[in-house]
Amino acid sequence: MAEDRKKMQLLEKKEKYDNLYLAALPVVTTYLFELKKQWKKFVIFSLVAVSFVILLSYLPYALIPDNPLPDTQADYFQSGLNFLIMIVIFGSCFFFSGIICSEYGDKTGFITFPIINKYKLVTGKFLGALTLMIGVVAAFYITLGVLGIYWYGGPINYRYYYSFGIAILYVLAVGSFVTFLSSFMPNVNITIVSAIMFLLIANMIIDSLVMLLYPEFEPIYSLNHATDLISYILVEDFPTKLEDRYEEVEFRNFSRRIWLTPTIEMGITIFLVYTIVCLVVAAIIFKRRQL
Amino acid sequence: MAIIMKRNRVKKISLGFFILSTILIGLSSTSITAFTTYEPALNKGTVAFIVNQYNEGKWEDTVDRELDPDDFFDGDSDEIGARSKTTIKNVGNYKWDLHDALIFLLDVESFIDEDKLNENETLFLLSFLSKDYVDEVYPEKYYVWEALTVKWDFETEEFDESPDEKALILPIFKNPQDYNDLLEDYNKWTLSVNSTKVFLGKEPFPILDGDDFLWLLITSGIFTIARPFNSYLTTLIDKLDCDDAEVKGNTLILEKKGEEEYTVEVTFSDQGMQSSLVIKNDEGRVIYEIAQDNTDMVVLIVSGVIAASVAGILIVLIIRRKKFRQ
Amino acid sequence: MSKTTMESDKLDMKTDKISSIEPIEKPETGLKTVMRLENLTKKFGNFVAVNNINIEVHEGETIGLIGPNGAGKTTTIKLIAKLIRPTSGEILVLNKAGKLQSLNGDDKDLVKFGFLIDQPFFYDMTAYQILRYFARSQNYPKKKINARLDELLKLFKLADWKHQKVKTFSKGMRQKMGIIQSILVDPQIIILDEPQTGLDPKARLEIRVTIRELQHQGKTIFVASHMLHEISEVCDKIALINNGRIIAFDTIENLEKNLKEKELNCQLLYPIPTSDIEGTINRLNDKLIQYVNHFMEVSTADHNHGVKYNPENQTFKIYYDGKKESRGEILEIFIAEFKSNNKIISFSQPKTSKLEQIYLEMIQMDEPRDGGG
Ligand SMILES: Nc1ncnc2c1ncn2[C@@H]1O[C@H](COP(=O)(O)OP(=O)(O)OP(=O)(O)O)[C@@H](O)[C@H]1O
Ligand SMILES: [Mg+2]
Numbered sequence: 009m010a011e012d013r014k015k016m017q018l019l020e021k022k023e024k025y026d027n028l029y030l031a032a033l034p035v036v037t038t039y040l041f042e043l044k045k046q047w048k049k050f051v052i053f054s055l056v057a058v059s060f061v062i063l064l065s066y067l068p069y070a071l072i073p074d075n076p077l078p079d080t081q082a083d084y085f086q087s088g089l090n091f092l093i094m095i096v097i098f099g100s101c102f103f104f105s106g107i108i109c110s111e112y113g114d115k116t117g118f119i120t121f122p123i124i125n126k127y128k129l130v131t132g133k134f135l136g137a138l139t140l141m142i143g144v145v146a147a148f149y150i151t152l153g154v155l156g157i158y159w160y161g162g163p164i165n166y167r168y169y170y171s172f173g174i175a176i177l178y179v180l181a182v183g184s185f186v187t188f189l190s191s192f193m194p195n196v197n198i199t200i201v202s203a204i205m206f207l208l209i210a211n212m213i214i215d216s217l218v219m220l221l222y223p224e225f226e227p228i229y230s231l232n233h234a235t236d237l238i239s240y241i242l243v244e245d246f247p248t249k250l251e252d253r254y255e256e257v258e259f260r261n262f263s264r265r266i267w268l269t270p271t272i273e274m275g276i277t278i279f280l281v282y283t284i285v286c287l288v289v290a291a292i293i294f295k296r297r298q299l
Numbered sequence: 300m301a302i303i304m305k306r307n308r309v310k311k312i313s314l315g316f317f318i319l320s321t322i323l324i325g326l327s328s329t330s331i332t333a334f335t336t337y338e339p340a341l342n343k344g345t346v347a348f349i350v351n352q353y354n355e356g357k358w359e360d361t362v363d364r365e366l367d368p369d370d371f372f373d374g375d376s377d378e379i380g381a382r383s384k385t386t387i388k389n390v391g392n393y394k395w396d397l398h399d400a401l402i403f404l405l406d407v408e409s410f411i412d413e414d415k416l417n418e419n420e421t422l423f424l425l426s427f428l429s430k431d432y433v434d435e436v437y438p439e440k441y442y443v444w445e446a447l448t449v450k451w452d453f454e455t456e457e458f459d460e461s462p463d464e465k466a467l468i469l470p471i472f473k474n475p476q477d478y479n480d481l482l483e484d485y486n487k488w489t490l491s492v493n494s495t496k497v498f499l500g501k502e503p504f505p506i507l508d509g510d511d512f513l514w515l516l517i518t519s520g521i522f523t524i525a526r527p528f529n530s531y532l533t534t535l536i537d538k539l540d541c542d543d544a545e546v547k548g549n550t551l552i553l554e555k556k557g558e559e560e561y562t563v564e565v566t567f568s569d570q571g572m573q574s575s576l577v578i579k580n581d582e583g584r585v586i587y588e589i590a591q592d593n594t595d596m597v598v599l600i601v602s603g604v605i606a607a608s609v610a611g612i613l614i615v616l617i618i619r620r621k622k623f624r625q
Numbered sequence: 626m627s628k629t630t631m632e633s634d635k636l637d638m639k640t641d642k643i644s645s646i647e648p649i650e651k652p653e654t655g656l657k658t659v660m661r662l663e664n665l666t667k668k669f670g671n672f673v674a675v676n677n678i679n680i681e682v683h684e685g686e687t688i689g690l691i692g693p694n695g696a697g698k699t700t701t702i703k704l705i706a707k708l709i710r711p712t713s714g715e716i717l718v719l720n721k722a723g724k725l726q727s728l729n730g731d732d733k734d735l736v737k738f739g740f741l742i743d744q745p746f747f748y749d750m751t752a753y754q755i756l757r758y759f760a761r762s763q764n765y766p767k768k769k770i771n772a773r774l775d776e777l778l779k780l781f782k783l784a785d786w787k788h789q790k791v792k793t794f795s796k797g798m799r800q801k802m803g804i805i806q807s808i809l810v811d812p813q814i815i816i817l818d819e820p821q822t823g824l825d826p827k828a829r830l831e832i833r834v835t836i837r838e839l840q841h842q843g844k845t846i847f848v849a850s851h852m853l854h855e856i857s858e859v860c861d862k863i864a865l866i867n868n869g870r871i872i873a874f875d876t877i878e879n880l881e882k883n884l885k886e887k888e889l890n891c892q893l894l895y896p897i898p899t900s901d902i903e904g905t906i907n908r909l910n911d912k913l914i915q916y917v918n919h920f921m922e923v924s925t926a927d928h929n930h931g932v933k934y935n936p937e938n939q940t941f942k943i944y945y946d947g948k949k950e951s952r953g954e955i956l957e958i959f960i961a962e963f964k965s966n967n968k969i970i971s972f973s974q975p976k977t978s979k980l981e982q983i984y985l986e987m988i989q990m991d992e993p994r995d996g997g998g
Contacts, residue, residue, distance in 0.1 A: 029764075030733070033761070041748075045750055073391060074390075074391045077386065079465065080461060122706035122708055122738075123737070123738050123739070123763070154603075159344050159345060161347055161595035162595045244460050298708075
């Protein structure tokens with residue numbers, strides 16, 4: 009009797025696992041398929057990232073003898089990481105823009121395969137794009153890291169790994185934002201253009217407007233502000249006091265604050281809030297959007 | 300059509316290559332034009348050194364009973380395993396004069412023993428060191444390549460993040476003969492300083508001969524040479540008229556006498572920096588040794604080889620899979 | 626003899642069998658319902674694309690959804706595929722427990738569907754990669770995938786292209802991919818939207834062969850098409866759809882019989898002058914009002930269409946209620962009408978009524994869409 013019950017329990021457990029497996033399978037296969045699908049893009053963007061690093065963090069030092077290296081490895085990383093933002097913005101636009109709108113625009117995924125649950129399909133695609141974009145960022149970090157060892161010797165400064173973690177959060181936030189745009193834009197190209205417009209230009213305009221109107225206000229809404237953390241975290245003694253996190257600039261009797269970095273908690277929160285809000289809104293729009 | 304387009308692309312690519320290579324050649328040729336036949340070999344990057352051997356008893360018996368290695372080589376250089384590192388930030392063309400040499404190369408300020416002098420005497424001596432004074436009396440300029448570096452002194456533990464010396468300058472005199480002129484100027488300067496009454500009854504600044512001067516250069520920690528090394532070193536000891544120095548390849552061998560006779564072998568790396576320094580007693584036993592520490596380079600090379608082979612395997616796999624399909 | 630010729634021989638044999646149209650023995654399923662569309666309506670704004678559709682599909686049946694362009698076929702299928710939501714009504718589908726379940730709920734217990742919707746587009750990948758991905762996502766056993774793919778790709782003559790990007794495929798090849806994809810994972814219910822568009826005659830035949838095979842496997846098939854003759858011979862039942870409404874839903878034989886029996890042809894000796902045609906038809910319609918066919922289940926509700934005149938062969942077509950008495954009365958009315966200036970030379974029931982013709986006529990008879998958008 010007891011054995012029977014045990015068997016039953018085991019069976020139930022197995023069924024549970026099987027169900028879970030079946031439920032997750034479309035996500036996993038779509039994920040793998042997305043990796044395959046975007047593989048070339050990944051290679052191209054990785055190469056772009058690597059050449060960016062070489063172009064901006066190797067050649068200027070290698071070719072111009074006068075141009076001095078920063079004092080320490082951390083300083084070197086800090087200056088090199090400034091260019092990461094561009095890569096992430098452009099890369100994310102290309103990796104994430106098609107996630108939802110291409111399904112409608114090109115009638116590819118769930119119209120051709122309606123029995124694949126559309127949420128699972130999109131989840132798989134999102135995770136795939138995220139992985140690849142993190143891969144691109146990793147290529148950037150690895151190249152810069154190797155160059156760091158090349159110029160300064162090892163080991164790599166531990167804060168560089170923190171920076172990588174924060175960069176991943178940034179990718180997540182930008183990716184979610186592009187996914188959100190993708191959920192209501194008619195096609196991939198418009199998504200890419202509007203994402204770049206927003207992330208590069210609109211963001212800047214908003215930031216400077218806010219700076220003019222509220223000179224004392226820390227732009228905690230701003231993705232740009234949060235990105236400062238990616239490189240600033242490499243500073244040896246990270247500023248803990250508020251007044252160390254900005255520089256006061258006087259200009260024609262008008263003083264304003266140029267913010268150096270958010271606090272670590274604040275930066276992470278900004279990224280996470282962007283991610284969650286964008287994904288939730290995207291999911292709602294996706295649910296309501298019809299062919 | 301396709302072929303034409305391809306051709307166009309090839310054309311474009313080759314044009315790009317052409318432009319790029321012109322720029323590269325242009326950049327490299329404008330960088331540092333040789334003043335003499337010598338060329339700097341110093342590159343940006345980081346070099347680490349490690350104290351490999353130190354026999355304290357023998358050191359005291361042979362070299363110096365009073366002074367320890369750290370009096371010559373900074374930091375914890377009297378401990379085996381201590382490491383130092385120098386990051387070369389850039390290399391540029393400059394002119395040096397006696398003043399620079401007094402301050403940076405010979406560190407004359409350290410000769411001033413403030414315990415034995417009163418404040419007024421110190422100020423008076425320092426006035427001889429003022430740039431205006433030195434420049435006026437000794438106007439000669441020396442052409443150098445100058446490397447700006449940051450340096451971490453010898454340390455048995457992990458290095459601090461920020462360097463101990465934030466702007467250490469390594470001069471590479473374009474012409475080794477200039478060292479001799481410098482020495483002569485120094486001796487003149489010293490004589491003039493010593494002839495003032497400050498030193499009456501006190502220890503004056505030392506007058507140096509070629510061998511002393513060479514030793515000072517080597518212990519300065521910033522003495523760097525240009526390519527070709529052998530000829531540079533040979534010319535140098537020739538002009539300085541050193542009796543106790545000898546050149547073998549890239550190595551400078553000095554015969555010295557402390558408590559007893561000993562030899563110092565200084566080898567220069569392919570960058571022209573002192574890559575190793577070995578002190579032996581007259582039996583040929585090593586008393587003290589500093590060597591270049593290449594573990595980082597090894598790590599870099601090994602990881603590079605691993606990365607390259609992984610990439611190679613991947614590429615081979617992809618190609619094979621493609622072939623397999625067709 | 627090489628392998629390929631052998632295969633084509635085999636195929637020819639199959640097609641021979643089909644062209645002789647042997648009746649398929651339907652498995653005795655006790656007519657279990659696998660899918661039911663209940664009062665299904667879909668509006669796009671004011672425009673009614675699908676209007677109150679009721680269709681019941683039994684296990685093992687092959688249903689043809691036939692209608693002209695813009696009739697609402699694809700819309701209906703998209704509703705079944707949950708690509709769009711119905712404005713009202715419901716779709717019930719058999720679940721694994723053997724009960725009908727609304728499509729809105731959790732779909733993991735429902736029987737498996739296979740879909741081919743509109744013209745399929747695919748990701749920019751090779752045929753093999755795409756199909757493999759799809760099969761894996763549906764938990765098709767890994768070991769069997771390759772064999773299954775090869776089998777299907779060979780069947781549809783795509784084997785040589787299996788490692789080519791689908792983007793480079795012709796329209797017909799993409800269509801074939803769509804069909805392969807819809808049957809790849811052995812679904813219970815297969816829903817095909819115009820499977821034959823863009824295909825050459827041989828491929829069309831292959832599709833009919835495939836449908837036959839699927840029928841033998843006991844699959845339930847739902848095919849939409851605007852080409853009645855393409856699929857009529859493989860369908861058990863046909864649902865005629867026009868302007869979003871089902872105007873007929875029955876077996877082909879019944880449709881044919883009904884129509885044949887409810888149609889009369891009346892040929893005149895001389896043509897009616899063109900100016901008189903409309904008046905004559907109106908007059909006849911008025912007189913025939915009580916005999917006119919209220920078209921099967923769906924009323925045309927428009928008396929003007931009970932009588933049609935074809936000036937080329939001077940023939941009237943009359944759709945009536947099929948009663949014998951009516952026939953006599955109608956003849957009398959016609960004789961009375963043309964007594965003076967014309968003569969009736971034949972008055973008969975058509976011997977054969979071609980399905981395609983029925984279809985055309987039915988659609989012509991159907992009133993224009995109401996509530997235009
Ligand atoms: N998203 C939409 N918005 C507005 N109207 C639509 C939409 N989709 C379809 N329609 C309209 O609904 C009607 C039915 O379209 P549907 O695609 O179902 O026709 P169909 O029977 O499949 O025609 P075809 O034989 O041409 O494929 C058409 O008139 C079409 O214009
Ligand atoms: Mg259609």
